[in-house]
Amino acid sequence: MKKSVICFCVFLLLGSSLILASCGVFFTEEPALETVLDGPIDGLSQAQLQTFKVGDEEFGRVFTPATGLGPIFVEASCAACHTADGKGHPSTNLTRFGVGDPSDAARFDYLLHLGGPQLQHRSVMGYEAEKLPDIHGLARSVRSAPIVTGLGLIEAIPESEILRYADPDDADGDGISGRPNYVKPPAFFEPVIGHTSVEGKIFGRFGRKATAINLLQQVAEAYLNDMGITSDFLMQDLYNPLVGGPSGDNAPDPEVPAATVRAVTFYMQTLRPPSRRDADDPTVKQGEALFAQSGCAKCHVPSMKTGKSPIAALHEKTVFLYSDLLLHDMGPKLADHFPEGSATGNEWRTTPLWGLGVIGNLLGGQPFYMHDGRAKTLEEAIDLHGGEAQKSRDHFFALKDNEKAALLAFLRSL
Amino acid sequence: MRQQKLVFVRISLCSLWAWLCFLGSAWGQEAKGKAPDTRPVASGPTSRPVSKKATKQGLPLRYEGNFVEKPKDLPVPTVRGGIYDRPYLGRLGTSDALGGTSVALGGYAEFLGRYFLQEGLSDGFSFEARRFNLFFFSSLGRFVRLTAELEFEHGTSEIALETALVDLRFHRAFVLRGGILLPPIGRFNISHDSPRYDVVDRPLVSTLIIPSTYSDVGFGATGSFYPALGHKLYYEIYAVNGLRSGIINDSTEGTRIALGKSSAIFEANENGAPAVTGRLAYSGPLGIEVGLSGYAGIFNRFRDGAEDIDRALWLKIFALDMEISLGPVTIRSEAALAMIDIPDGLKELFAEMQWGIYTDVIWEFWKGRLGFLRQAALRLVGRVDYVDLHVGSFASTQQSIGDETLRLTAALSFRPYSGTSLRIEYQHSWITDRLGNMARRAGIQFGVATYF
Numbered sequence: 012m013k014k015s016v017i018c019f020c021v022f023l024l025l026g027s028s029l030i031l032a033s034c035g036v037f038f039t040e041e042p043a044l045e046t047v048l049d050g051p052i053d054g055l056s057q058a059q060l061q062t063f064k065v066g067d068e069e070f071g072r073v074f075t076p077a078t079g080l081g082p083i084f085v086e087a088s089c090a091a092c093h094t095a096d097g098k099g100h101p102s103t104n105l106t107r108f109g110v111g112d113p114s115d116a117a118r119f120d121y122l123l124h125l126g127g128p129q130l131q132h133r134s135v136m137g138y139e140a141e142k143l144p145d146i147h148g149l150a151r152s153v154r155s156a157p158i159v160t161g162l163g164l165i166e167a168i169p170e171s172e173i174l175r176y177a178d179p180d181d182a183d184g185d186g187i188s189g190r191p192n193y194v195k196p197p198a199f200f201e202p203v204i205g206h207t208s209v210e211g212k213i214f215g216r217f218g219r220k221a222t223a224i225n226l227l228q229q230v231a232e233a234y235l236n237d238m239g240i241t242s243d244f245l246m247q248d249l250y251n252p253l254v255g256g257p258s259g260d261n262a263p264d265p266e267v268p269a270a271t272v273r274a275v276t277f278y279m280q281t282l283r284p285p286s287r288r289d290a291d292d293p294t295v296k297q298g299e300a301l302f303a304q305s306g307c308a309k310c311h312v313p314s315m316k317t318g319k320s321p322i323a324a325l326h327e328k329t330v331f332l333y334s335d336l337l338l339h340d341m342g343p344k345l346a347d348h349f350p351e352g353s354a355t356g357n358e359w360r361t362t363p364l365w366g367l368g369v370i371g372n373l374l375g376g377q378p379f380y381m382h383d384g385r386a387k388t389l390e391e392a393i394d395l396h397g398g399e400a401q402k403s404r405d406h407f408f409a410l411k412d413n414e415k416a417a418l419l420a421f422l423r424s425l
Numbered sequence: 426m427r428q429q430k431l432v433f434v435r436i437s438l439c440s441l442w443a444w445l446c447f448l449g450s451a452w453g454q455e456a457k458g459k460a461p462d463t464r465p466v467a468s469g470p471t472s473r474p475v476s477k478k479a480t481k482q483g484l485p486l487r488y489e490g491n492f493v494e495k496p497k498d499l500p501v502p503t504v505r506g507g508i509y510d511r512p513y514l515g516r517l518g519t520s521d522a523l524g525g526t527s528v529a530l531g532g533y534a535e536f537l538g539r540y541f542l543q544e545g546l547s548d549g550f551s552f553e554a555r556r557f558n559l560f561f562f563s564s565l566g567r568f569v570r571l572t573a574e575l576e577f578e579h580g581t582s583e584i585a586l587e588t589a590l591v592d593l594r595f596h597r598a599f600v601l602r603g604g605i606l607l608p609p610i611g612r613f614n615i616s617h618d619s620p621r622y623d624v625v626d627r628p629l630v631s632t633l634i635i636p637s638t639y640s641d642v643g644f645g646a647t648g649s650f651y652p653a654l655g656h657k658l659y660y661e662i663y664a665v666n667g668l669r670s671g672i673i674n675d676s677t678e679g680t681r682i683a684l685g686k687s688s689a690i691f692e693a694n695e696n697g698a699p700a701v702t703g704r705l706a707y708s709g710p711l712g713i714e715v716g717l718s719g720y721a722g723i724f725n726r727f728r729d730g731a732e733d734i735d736r737a738l739w740l741k742i743f744a745l746d747m748e749i750s751l752g753p754v755t756i757r758s759e760a761a762l763a764m765i766d767i768p769d770g771l772k773e774l775f776a777e778m779q780w781g782i783y784t785d786v787i788w789e790f791w792k793g794r795l796g797f798l799r800q801a802a803l804r805l806v807g808r809v810d811y812v813d814l815h816v817g818s819f820a821s822t823q824q825s826i827g828d829e830t831l832r833l834t835a836a837l838s839f840r841p842y843s844g845t846s847l848r849i850e851y852q853h854s855w856i857t858d859r860l861g862n863m864a865r866r867a868g869i870q871f872g873v874a875t876y877f
Contacts, residue, residue, distance in 0.1 A: 041545025041546060133774060134770030137768075138770065140770035375861020
């Protein structure tokens, strides 16, 4: 019996040791806040955090045919494109297409009868996906999903604050213009104080070409155009016109209620902005100075201030977004020949640079830069800059190696 | 951090308490009746489970006419730990409590507690009533036999008739089988009782690629041959309704074969084209058992009446399994490869190929009398699990698509009887999403699984 008790004690000891040993070395650790993008902005109330959580869950919800996916779509969830609230992988890129004059949206055919302006290249089982039409001179605009963090702060920046940086006629002669994109609001658009109408059009600030006025529009349109999910805001399902009629989706419309769209909108409004890393490092500081000297900061404006916001956490804050949220001619290498609103086929909205140093962490270690993810390194991305950014690009490549390294270190710290 | 430590201190205390309770209750049993250990030892496919009492007295224990099954007529198991290699069958012919000895009742239960963290975040500690399964066996003489298994998973949240089959035995080499059966894809699906294993979780390859436990309704044949003394060949081949389009349609994560299971399988075939599944196995010296198996079936509704409404989409699974005992060490392994037809509109989003493997190394480092326990044993188990749920690369970047998991498990199992396992384990997983982002998940589990 004595032997038995000893055996039992050994067994007990081993089991307990294993548990205790697991406490330290073997258990996983939470990643540092500055290496990821998700999480709520500081200062939300308990009630706001609850809505944030609902929105977070809906953002990650993957749709299936039973819950309304498609019948044609690009991806099955918000999070599939905005991985961990970050930038999209090239495999999730979407394509917009059309044909006509790239300098004027009024003279551009968005090929609605052929499934334009956005290609839904995937379809649920038993249905046919869209294909690009075989038309001479077809313009294709391939785009990655952008980072979605800090968007509430961007939304809260007053129009007047952004327009301070506009110089459509290049009055200062620095070669950089900066034009606002005024777009036709959707039927469900709800104007708030600060929205001004120019010939029935409203200032757009979201999307690669600044075609979305606010986050609600961005979210409702993404539900429909990217996932084929109808909502109270956009009730008509997407169908492949080449198939000839509605079929393939048996889920009743709307497939998500307005409350869901609003919860996801709130989630995006209250996602915290990306945190800086090594901001006080001397090399990073040197790089920041070079960034300004090179003229990069003329478009990638380091900061703006938000105005009044019903969400206290967004009210009158300084936003370090590194963008002017205006349209710029980026030259032939980046031209997609696809006009939208008042944006021409050469113009893109200045992409906020915050989160630049983190996106690789969320894409399997390989960052994919620029609007379509074609650049694998920051140097490649800078090299692609032309048009109004040509001078800054040339300035960067004329820098000494250590200066280049400092500037890149600064970019990676964002 | 302080809170985390407190949690672990509590876990340790709980663990200590649980083991003391176990010791106390066992001690109580001993004092009460000094009941002899008559539990049958789960045997291999080349032997049959027989109680020690029966062995001592010789067979048969009771024999009351042709209708009553004699233990020597028990069906020959086609796989170690399969439906005819369960301890409860050893009771057949030893009791007339059910009005005769042609019926046997048994089952197993499994309960556990666990604490896991993923990337430093945890949902806390949790207990789980994972399974409570009831076995039934009835023999209507040597020719007709019926066996069934009713499963209660997670309490009563999932209740399923896992097996309900009738065997018509013409010869040991030819038994016609029909009903709700376990398609023999790999070994785990047909031999998955928790008490047989010393690790809490089921292998990834055997649940994600081979969708264990997968029951289906169908007909087929099984049997065994003895080409030489100590060598045995056996086969199973069935036509079944087959897995359904949920593999793709119900999945939120890419191709997930397990979602092709449905209770509607038992009612009708979704597409009118039966799937075929079979396994050929060999067992011989050193307790070696090697099996080769497969499954092929169409999983979508491609035809409506006489009209072809879609392309027929095939699912094919191939599996290789083995088990070998080298003294106190047993090695058990299973590998599977799945090939899935994906519609053009869903390619790259859903995997066209998956594969995985697991290997258990079980070292029984102590076996003997422990107080009143006459055949207690202690085992150390190491398991390596790997599944790649999306073999392929992105067309846009040529990068390999992730969606893979590597899991290591180290477990300590105490077996007071051969059919009971009390185990504690540490598990660490490296989970890579489809883009290649890796997350780590680690934790401990402890639990008990026992036949009854």
